[in-house]
Amino acid sequence: MSWETVIGLEVHCQINTKTKAFCGCSTEFGAEPNSQTCPVCLGMPGQLPVLNTVAVDKSILTGLAIDAKINLESKFDRKNYFYPDLPKGYQISQFAVPIVEGGYIDIPTKAGEKRIGVTRIHMEEDAGKSMHEGLEGVSHIDLNRSGVPLMEIVSEPDMRNADEAIAYLKQLHQLIRFLEVSGADMEKGQFRCDANVSVRRPGEPFGTRTELKNMNSFRFIKQAIDYEVLRQIEVIEDGGEVVQESRLWDSVKNESRSMRSKEEAHDYRYFPEPDLPPLRVSQKEVDAIKAGMPELPGQLRQRFEVEFGLSPYDADVLSQTRKLSVWYESLVAAHPADPKRCANWMANELLGRLKEAGKDITDSPVSASSLAGLLDRIADDTISGKIAKDVLDAMMESGADADRIIEEKGLKQVTDSGAIDAIIQAVMHANPAQVEGYRGGKDKLMGFFVGQVMKASKGQANPGMVNQRLKALLNE
């Protein structure tokens, strides 16, 4: 009998605000330890939290983007536990009434699109960082991260295998970056995932779940889930029972180990945060946030396919981030004749070169209008596509525009039929055997002639004309 996997995900996502959730300290990553702290985020006596409304707006925006309900009145609660990097001994979070409830994310699967429910999004503050490595008998604490605003995005247990979980995470990751509500840089811990995993026989109730923690890359998440599913099946098939517990993924050993069992689990003693009044937002404010919501990746992808005739692949690549989509649309605006050519050149040529140079689209040395200038020269047959790639290389290097490079390097395509004929005749003269062969019925030799002519013209002959003239002259 087969097994079915059930997965629910909790994503902690750092909201990209300039200042922390409840004080005015900077959220900048990588500063000198404890340099970005104040009495509030250090949990000093008598200090009180004041809510950062930018974090609220970004949480609402995220909720709207997954078609969720925005609670016009939500509440903050205290989640109590002791840890040295948690200065107040409690974390301010939303427990009973989160700001966002319900919603969904559609993910691509082999069997088509699947809808994954989002239970809730709530706001909370991050803790600081404890450092034990390389220290003898002491630990160090950095509270720069203490009080940084987070959204916790909790999914329904709707995923049935690791691939679906990864697809969900990738959709969510893309959406969050798209909305610009988080940097979502996984290496900086701005997008962290815990997975609740259980197995069951199909049709049976949910099995006992374990919570996998500390997974900071898509690859590790997939490995950890796959490992856990096999582990649980083995436990059950050996006649054992899965224990409800938290497990920590060790990406070096490629295995997970138990962190704490249900019996050792914290009782967080949640209760309403008396220092913060209930959070009230008006429908008008929500509507204003909705009005300012950008077109979402899914909508963009669809529009790019329909409006510009792009392939699903290109449409997907160009709707990955808001910056990419904006760049693409300005390229199309500057070269409206052929949006597909725009997509092709941007997705395959430009992005490839940027990636090699370790650059983002925003620091591209070639601007959208400048790339459009290059595409114009392809369109009017000034240069061939092949030459254009060399021109683009030169543009990447110097930042100069296409026309100047074409001019300076003399790359202008040869479209003069007389000149092309002269080259063809020279090639035919030098290869009498092949001419003989072709004329004797070996059509495949056409490719040989095209190659020779292009080579002789240093690639500058117009390939269409070369084809046309070759046929004419060889068949004479």
Add this chain to the structure above:
Amino acid sequence: MPFSSLSEIKTRLDAGETSAVEVAKSYLDRIAAHNNTLNAFVHIDPEHVLAQAEASDKYRSKHEARPLEGLPIAVKDIFCTQDGPTQCCSNILKDFHAPYDAHVITKLKEAGAVLVGKTNMDEFAMGSSTETSAFGPCRNPWNTDTIPGGSSGGSASAVAAALTPAALGTDTGGSIRQPASLCGITGLKPTYGRVSRRGIIAFASSLDQAGPMTRTVKDSAMITAAISGHDSADATSVTDAPGISSLNEWLAACDKTDMKGLKIGRPKEYFVDGMDDAVRTTVEAALKQCEELGAEIVDISLPHTKYAVAVYYVIAPSEASANLSRYDGVRFGHRCDNPEDLLDMYTRSRDEGFGSEVKRRILTGAFALSSGYYDAYYLKAQQVRTLIQQDFIKAFEQVDIIATPTSPVTAFKLGEKTDDPLTMYLSDIFTIAVNLAGLPGLSQPCGFADNMPVGLQWIAPAWQEDTLLGAASAYESATDWTAKTPEAFGGGAT
């Protein structure tokens, strides 16, 4: 001079008859003479006091005097101050120096006040007798064998013995009003949200409120006017609080000399069997006098009063259990020697740092919030709290103000109730509901029972401190209880 009110000192300062330095010196002398007996102050820095007084005199010589220019005011050890230690009378904060002033401290400084020192209190404001202080108990100047009440007992004792003309206290369940009552002075707890809580060491965040402890009603108004107002760093401090706001409005509210047309509610639940008969008789007599001043006394009922103490002892410890988690030995305050590991550091630091009453409340609160008990305790308590609030709302449809005894008993002997926390908790039986409802309350002296002061408590609708001050000032003007001062400390019936 020592038993002068703030207003009287202010008049003399404004007239140039004395200087802030002279005033400060006279009180420093009294502190030096009497604090050993009373233990009202736990920290005093005479040089710093004189420096502030000198600065005030200098300011006065160049500018128009500010509202509290040169006036000495002591503050409870719960207020964070950049100058000197802030220890909340707890070993866990021994020698803690706050790098900031509480908002109200900033306000007092801006108003020109001279901060006298830190007064004794129950540890973390948890107590009704100032006996749980890590610095030893404080004593009542009317009889030094008795307690001054609490938790702001140091402030009450210091004002009653004229070691300072005024002080700040905090009131979570009666901690301003009950000691004011037991020490024969005036104490005002403002409406929740009128005064910023920032920089006041938190006990129970939804109940804590700072207020004045003074000789007269007008003095309380002067100080409340100075410390009130929105603070953008306290989300529970109200923007544009309704009611009076300017100093002149606060002072004008104290001009009443009669109670014509005033409807005073007399809740039957506050005149019950089990309370001290002499206290009851004294308060009844005070209400008679109010009638003579033109008030109409209306019998009312606040039916959920009987649950107030129980509700309070769920909510306050619950909030406290979280508020006191930050004292963990990690960043500041007491840390045990040579901890073996993290758990050992936590448990020993907290065990050594907190006194038994504080531990009792942390345990009570953590229990009430724990999984499986939350609904039965914390949630239920919050529901009953709403009923208590509604009691008051209904009552204020009938009456303008409510009058009750502040405390069911007068000051009791040191050690009398320390072994019986439940009896101790009943000390606040008449004051707690006011905090649960967030209302303003005032206690003023209204006579003596067995030679110990008795307090009359006034309760007004939210934001109606003017009603409170009006009734209290009318009563004060018609009686001379304010002028009574303890003989052993140089006072006497004047």
